[in-house]
Amino acid sequence: MIPSSSSSVSWLQRFLVAAWFLGCGCLQGLSAASTVKVNISRVEDAVNFHIYYGQTFKVIKNAIDTRSYLLIQDNSRMASRTKYCTSRIKSFIIPLSNYSVDAELFPVSFFEVSINRFSGIRVKPSWCFRDLKRVQIMISILEGLLDVQLLGLLGSLKGITADSVASPCVLKLCEGGGAEMINKSNPQQFQQFSANFISNTDLAQACNFASFAPTSESLPLQRAEWIKYLGVYANLEYKANQVYNAVKENYLCLARVAASKASSVKPTVAWMEYNDNIWSFTTETLKMKYVEDAGGENVDESIGKITYNTSNPDDLEQLHAILCTVDVVIDGTNTSDPTGYTMSTFVENVGVADTSCFAFLANQSLWRYDKRLQNASNTLDWFDGAVSQPQLVLADLTEALFPTGNYTTTYFRNLAKEESVVNITADMCDRDTSTALEPTIIPCS
Numbered sequence: 001m002i003p004s005s006s007s008s009v010s011w012l013q014r015f016l017v018a019a020w021f022l023g024c025g026c027l028q029g030l031s032a033a034s035t036v037k038v039n040i041s042r043v044e045d046a047v048n049f050h051i052y053y054g055q056t057f058k059v060i061k062n063a064i065d066t067r068s069y070l071l072i073q074d075n076s077r078m079a080s081r082t083k084y085c086t087s088r089i090k091s092f093i094i095p096l097s098n099y100s101v102d103a104e105l106f107p108v109s110f111f112e113v114s115i116n117r118f119s120g121i122r123v124k125p126s127w128c129f130r131d132l133k134r135v136q137i138m139i140s141i142l143e144g145l146l147d148v149q150l151l152g153l154l155g156s157l158k159g160i161t162a163d164s165v166a167s168p169c170v171l172k173l174c175e176g177g178g179a180e181m182i183n184k185s186n187p188q189q190f191q192q193f194s195a196n197f198i199s200n201t202d203l204a205q206a207c208n209f210a211s212f213a214p215t216s217e218s219l220p221l222q223r224a225e226w227i228k229y230l231g232v233y234a235n236l237e238y239k240a241n242q243v244y245n246a247v248k249e250n251y252l253c254l255a256r257v258a259a260s261k262a263s264s265v266k267p268t269v270a271w272m273e274y275n276d277n278i279w280s281f282t283t284e285t286l287k288m289k290y291v292e293d294a295g296g297e298n299v300d301e302s303i304g305k306i307t308y309n310t311s312n313p314d315d316l317e318q319l320h321a322i323l324c325t326v327d328v329v330i331d332g333t334n335t336s337d338p339t340g341y342t343m344s345t346f347v348e349n350v351g352v353a354d355t356s357c358f359a360f361l362a363n364q365s366l367w368r369y370d371k372r373l374q375n376a377s378n379t380l381d382w383f384d385g386a387v388s389q390p391q392l393v394l395a396d397l398t399e400a401l402f403p404t405g406n407y408t409t410t411y412f413r414n415l416a417k418e419e420s421v422v423n424i425t426a427d428m429c430d431r432d433t434s435t436a437l438e439p440t441i442i443p444c445s
Contacts, residue, residue, distance in 0.1 A: 039235065039236075039237045039238050040053055040237055041228040041231060041232060041237040041240055041241055043225065043228065044225065045219070045221045045222045045225050045248075046214075046217055046222045046223075046225040046226060046228075046229075047063070047217065047222060048062070048063040048064050048213065048216050048217055048222075049061065049062050049063060049064075049226070049229055050063075051228070051229075051232055056072065056073045056076035056077075056078055057070060057071060057072045057073065057076070057078060058070075058071040058094075058232055059071070060229065060232060062211055062213075064201055064211055064213045064216050065201040065205075065211045065213075066088075067087075067088060067089065067090060067211070068088065068089045068090075069089075069090055069091075069092065069210060070082070070084055070089060070090065070091040070092070071091075071092050071093075071094045071232060071233065072091060072092070072093055072094065073093075073094060073235075074093050074094065074095070079093050085207035090207060090209075090210070092194065092195055092208070092210070092233070093194065094232075094233055094234070094235060095233065095234045095235045095236075096156065096194040096195050096233050096234060097156070097194050098156050098157075098158040098159075098193055098194055099156055099157060099158070099159075099193055099194055099195045099196065099197060099233075100157070100158060100159030100160060100161075100179075100180075100182055100190060100193045100195075100196045100197070101157065101159075101160055101161070101196070101197045101198075102161045102184065102196065102197070102198040102199065102200065102203075103160050103161050103162040103163070103164055103165050104161070104162070104164075104199065104200060105199055105200075105215070105383055106165075106197070106198075106199045106212070106384075107199075107214060107215070107383065107384045107385075107387040107388055108154075108157075108165050108167050108170050108384060109167055109384050109385045109387070109388040109389070109437070110212075110214070110226065110227055110230055110387075110388045111153040111154050111157060111230065112153070112154045112167065112169060112170075112436065112437035113153075113227060113243050113388065113436065113437055113438075113439060153230065153234060153236075154169060154170065154173065154433055154434070154436075154437075155433065155434035156234075157170070157173060157178070157179050158178075158179055158180060158192075158193060159179060159180045159181075159182045159189070159190070159192070159193055159196070160174060160179045160180075160181065160182065161181075161182050161183075161184045162181075162377075163181070163376075163377070164374065164376075164377035164379045165374065165379060165384065166372060166373060166374050166379045166380060166381035166383070166384040166385065166424050167381075167384060167385070167424070168424055168425065168426055168427070168428035168429035169426075169429035169431065169433050169437070170433075171374070171424070171425065171426040171429070172426040172429040172433055173433045174426075175426050176433070178433060187204075187206055190206055190208060190209070191206070191208070193208060194208065195208050195209075195210050195233065196208055196209050196210070197209075197210055197211075197212045198210070198211055198212070199211070199212060199213055199215070201213065210233075212226065212229065212230070213226075214226035214229075214387055214388075215383070215387060218285040218286060218289075219285065219286065219289055220251065220286065220289060220290060220293075220390035220393065220394070221247075221248055221251060221390060223286075223387050223388075223390065224244060224247050224248070224251075224387070224388060224389070224390050225244050225248075227240045227243050227244050227388065228240045228241065228244060243439055246439055246441060247388075247389060247390070247391055247439055250391040250441050250442055250444060251293075251390055251391040251394055253444035253445075254293075254391060254394045254395055254398060254442060254444050255293040255294075255394065257398070257444060257445075258293065258294050258295035258394070258398045258401070258402070259295055261295050261398075261401075261402045262295035262296075266295060266296055266297040267295070267296045267297070267327040267328055267401045267402075268296070268297050268298075268299055268302075268325065268326045268327050268328070269291045269296040269297065269298060269299060269326065269327070269328045269329075269330065269401070270299040270322070270323065270326040270328070270329045270330070270360075271287050271288075271291065271298070271299075271329075271330040271332060272329065272330070272331065272332065273331070273332040273333045273334065274331075274333040274349045275333070275334070277309055277310050277311050278307055278308070278309055278310070279307070279308045279310065279319055279349075279350070280306055280307045280308075281299060281300040281303070281306050281307075282298075282300070282332065283300060283306060287330075287332075288300075290390075290393060290394060290397055291397065293394055293397075294394055294397035294398045294400070294401050295398065295401055295402065296327075296328065296397070296401045299322065299325075299326055303322060305318070310349070310350070310351045316351055319350070320350070320352055320357075323350070323358055323360075324357040324358060324359070326359070326360055327359060327360055327363070327365065327401075328360055328365045328367070328400055328401055329346075329360045329365070329366050329367070330367045330368070330369070330400075330412075331346050331366065331367070331368050331415070332368070332369065333346075333349070333368075336378065337378075338368075338370040338373055338378060338380070338421055339375065339420070339421050341368065341370070341415075342415060342418070343361075343366060343415040343416055343418070346366060346415060360416075361416055363416075364414060364416035364417050365400060365403075365414070365416060366414065366415045366416040367400055367412045367413065367414055367415065368412065368413055368415060369382045369386070369393075369411050369412050370382065370413065370421060371409065371410070371411055371412055371413035371419070371421055371422055372385070372410065372411060372421070372422050372424055373421055373422075373423065373424060374423070374424045374425075375421075375423045375424075379424075381411060381424065382411055385410075385411075386410075386411050388439075389439055389440060391439075391440075391441070391442055392410045392411065392440060392442070393410075393411055395407065395409075395410070395442045396409040396410055396411055396412040397412070400412060400414075410440075
């Protein structure tokens with residue numbers, strides 16, 4: 001049947017009108033609990049947390065601290081009646097009005113990612129319109145308000161235990177007094193916050209402590225998906241989904257491009273570190289996955305020994321022999337002076353006088369992941385921004401394995417080319433701290 005020309009409402013308008021009436025309670029006899037759940041997140045890749053939804057609450061099950069977090073909507077009857085604080089379950093009222101973080105190896109970059117949130121007006125049941133024209137006008141206003149506020153969760157950060165972070169905008173927030181410095185040894189100071197996010201679950205926890213542990217995951221995308229964990233606390237699942245989907249799509253695209261670049265003989269990568277006269281090749285799943293996704297082959301798949309003592313002549317000879325077979329070296333040695341760590345430092349630690357057989361040096365492919373750091377505290381952005389945006393790490397490694405010369409790496413610096421570190425300061429924050437950070441999407445085709 002052809003619609004009558006007298007009908008002035010499209011199917012989309014009808015849908016929006018119906019949604020409006022449902023939202024304002026105009027349909028009599030409809031239970032207040034019968035809500036349409038469109039703002040939800042489903043965990044796809046991460047393994048250490050799960051999300052479940054009720055009508056007026058959410059539950060996060062955290063496999064790291066084995067707790068369940070009951071998140072209760074602030075406008076529900078349950079909010080004023082329910083409070084849990086046990087070894088098994090904790091409750092929070094959401095969206096959080098403010099929060100604090102324990103800055104120790106804490107990836108604060110997750111809190112900066114862009115969030116769209118509508119918070120303009122509250123709908124009252126008395127605003128039910130039987131006049132279709134007035135309803136259409138109101139819908140137009142609502143649609144406009146949905147786009148006018150671009151918020152980041154960083155604006156709600158009101159407390160932090162230290163300024164040892166690798167985020168320029170968090171440093172700016174701290175220097176400007178937007179976030180109070182909290183003494184970890186005084187638990188009473190945390191009571192003023194709706195939640196205090198921590199990464200070290202071995203610490204004693206107050207009722208408002210919530211563990212946030214993306215680095216507990218083994219794979220890059222698993223870590224990045226913890227953006228959804230935070231989105232749940234702010235009722236911002238829809239945007240968290242958008243951010244993660246964009247990061248994941250970009251990462252997978254870059255991996256496909258890298259795979260197409262890899263020939264039958266992939267570049268061999270030695271990801272290694274030095275400590276107390278011992279060189280060790282990495283067995284960390286995360287790092288090995290990055291190498292594989294960048295189109296390379298990990299050296300430890302072809303050798304039977306992982307550690308080599310430079311004080312032992314036989315070990316040292318074997319180490320030199322292995323290094324003569326690799327194409328790329330990533331030196332992950334921990335140092336108190338990243339700025340002073342150069343190619344000479346690496347050569348000295350390897351204990352070799354003649355480097356002529358080292359193809360990775362001849363081809364200028366000796367790397368470290370300490371390019372971005374806050375000098376004052378030696379805090380590497382590798383443990384912060386690289387966790388929330390793994391696509392940038394993959395793009396860096398792809399450039400290391402298949403150099404083009406027209407890509408500037410974010411986290412990796414080339415010691416063989418004498419690249420220096422980038423000192424992160426508050427002056428590098430080029431936006432208001434209440435404005436959100438957009439994830440960086442690398443061109444990929």
